[in-house]
Amino acid sequence: MPKLLPRSFYLDPPDIVARRLLGKLIARRLNGQSLTGRIVEIEAYLGLDDPAAHAYAGKTARNAVLFGPPGFAYVYFIYGMYYCLNISCQPEGHAGCVLIRALEPVKGLATMARLRKLPANAAPRLLTSGPGRLCQALDITRAAHNGLDVTRRPSPLQVLDDDYEPGLVRETARIGISKAVEQPLRFVIEGNPFVSR
DNA sequence: GGAGCGATGTCCT
DNA sequence: GGACATCGCTCCG
Numbered sequence: 001m002p003k004l005l006p007r008s009f010y011l012d013p014p015d016i017v018a019r020r021l022l023g024k025l026i027a028r029r030l031n032g033q034s035l036t037g038r039i040v041e042i043e044a045y046l047g048l049d050d051p052a053a054h055a056y057a058g059k060t061a062r063n064a065v066l067f068g069p070p071g072f073a074y075v076y077f078i079y080g081m082y083y084c085l086n087i088s089c090q091p092e093g094h095a096g097c098v099l100i101r102a103l104e105p106v107k108g109l110a111t112m113a114r115l116r117k118l119p120a121n122a123a124p125r126l127l128t129s130g131p132g133r134l135c136q137a138l139d140i141t142r143a144a145h146n147g148l149d150v151t152r153r154p155s156p157l158q159v160l161d162d163d164y165e166p167g168l169v170r171e172t173a174r175i176g177i178s179k180a181v182e183q184p185l186r187f188v189i190e191g192n193p194f195v196s197r
Numbered sequence: 198g199g200a201g202c203g204a205t206g207t208c209c210t
Numbered sequence: 211g212g213a214c215a216t217c218g219c220t221c222c223g
Contacts, residue, residue, distance in 0.1 A: 043215070052215070062208065079216050080205025086215085099215060132216045176215050 002027075002160035007151045010070035014044035014089045014096035019187050021087075023166035026103060027158045028138040035111060035138050037103030037128050038164065040192040043174045044185040045086070047095035051179035055095030065147050066095040073157055075135070075146040082132030085140050087150060087159070101175070101186070103128040104194040105137070112137035130196040167191070 002025060010017055021039050028035040045053040047066075054076065055066045065074040066088055074086040074097055089096040105112055105127050112127045113120050116137050128134040135141070140157070150159050168190035173181055175196070188195045 045215075054215080057209080060208080076215085077207065078214060080207080080214090082216050084215060101215085130216070174215070178213090 002162040004153055005151065005159045005161055007069070007071040010087060010089045011091060012089065014046055014098050015185055017089045018042045018044040018098040018185070019169060021098060021159070022169055022187055022189055023164045025106065025160040025162055026100065026138070027160050028140065029154070029156045030111070030139055033108055033111060035108035036106040037134065037138070038106055039100060040104050040189045041102035041195045042187050043099045043101055045097050045099060052174065052177040053095070066097050068092055071149060071151040073145050073148040073150055075140060075142045077142050078132070083135040083141055084131040085135055099131060100134065101131050102194055102196045103134050104192060115139050125194060129194050
């Protein structure tokens with residue numbers, strides 16, 4: 001039986017937490033069904049000293065969750081179309097987070113395909129490989145999930161540990177940003193086909 | 198299989 | 211007004 005990750009799991013700096021979250025499960029409870037995916041790609045965003053982070057400019061209404069306690073979902077709307085899922089890290093007052101960039105779909109693939117508006121037999125790679133895609137596949141929105149505690153039971157959004165051991169972890173530069181591009185704060189499971197692009 | 202680009206809402210300057 | 215932690219579509223080879 002997978003274990004719910006406790007709040008203490010998220011107390012450390014984002015790069016530590018990001019690496020440690022690889023291989024863990026995101027479980028989305030939707031209409032009595034469980035949509036589950038394994039984290040295979042993730043990025044760390046630091047606080048006030050990371051120009052690429054949303055928290056860089058200081059606390060605003062949008063990013064307030066980042067400055068709160070660890071273990072809470074930070075969901076934001078991007079490019080007028082997509083949502084991205086983050087989890088806050090570090091003690092209250094420290095604005096670190098991790099961005100979930102890709103999942104390996106585990107359970108509920110047919111529902112994920114429907115939510116992505118793809119045919120039921122669509123390639124699994126198209127379901128959750130990318131931060132915008134995985135939010136669509138799991139029906140994660142800012143209105144419903146921003147500020148949600150992911151360490152609580154029950155919850156529509158949880159992070160679980162099923163003792164899966166990821167193989168080799170590769171560390172790379174982050175994707176899609178224009179500032180602090182050189183920092184190696186992206187972590188992927190080496191060779192996993194569900195890593196984005 | 199890769200480069201180029203348009204779609205489209207929200208927030209900050 | 212511009213930037214934006216994206217995606218899917220074209221067009222080209």
